[in-house]
Amino acid sequence: MASPRSNVTGLDAVFRFFDKDGDGKISAAELTLCMRTVGEELSLEDAEAFVALVDGDGDGLLGFEEFVKVVEVEGEEETERGLRAAFEMYESEGEGCITPRSLKRMLSRLGTSSGIHECAAMICRYDLDGDGVLSFEEFRSMMTMV
Numbered sequence: 001m002a003s004p005r006s007n008v009t010g011l012d013a014v015f016r017f018f019d020k021d022g023d024g025k026i027s028a029a030e031l032t033l034c035m036r037t038v039g040e041e042l043s044l045e046d047a048e049a050f051v052a053l054v055d056g057d058g059d060g061l062l063g064f065e066e067f068v069k070v071v072e073v074e075g076e077e078e079t080e081r082g083l084r085a086a087f088e089m090y091e092s093e094g095e096g097c098i099t100p101r102s103l104k105r106m107l108s109r110l111g112t113s114s115g116i117h118e119c120a121a122m123i124c125r126y127d128l129d130g131d132g133v134l135s136f137e138e139f140r141s142m143m144t145m146v
Contacts, residue, residue: 011068031062035047083140083143096136
């Protein structure tokens with residue numbers, strides 16, 4: 001029976017897939033084998049280095065808790081990359097921020113017609129420092145509120 005924590009994370013099946021010998025730990029060899037199974041090449045040396053990097057208890061293996069931490073960090077990094085890409089679409093003027101003009105331009109490309117004053121009002125809702133534009137940090141805050 002799966003532990004309550006593994007049910008919460010939904011990663012217990014993935015962990016069991018990687019844990020080929022069923023000992024409750026993932027070795028570098030198991031990691032290499034599983035990565036190959038999903039079409040990724042990972043040398044044993046690289047797998048050993050990776051395991052050593054994230055091995056919190058120093059046993060040379062990845063336990064479930066260590067595995068969850070790795071997956072959560074990867075998910076956060078992927079989310080950050082997605083937010084950065086979305087921000088760059090709206091920040092089309094190369095100023096490092098979303099201006100009312102760049103917001104209007106992107107909304108127009110997406111098929112929504114908004115005037116410059118409406119775009120300024122949209123920005124104003126999430127403009128934490130009151131400078132009339134959205135920085136990446138303000139954009140990230142806005143996206144996590146939505």
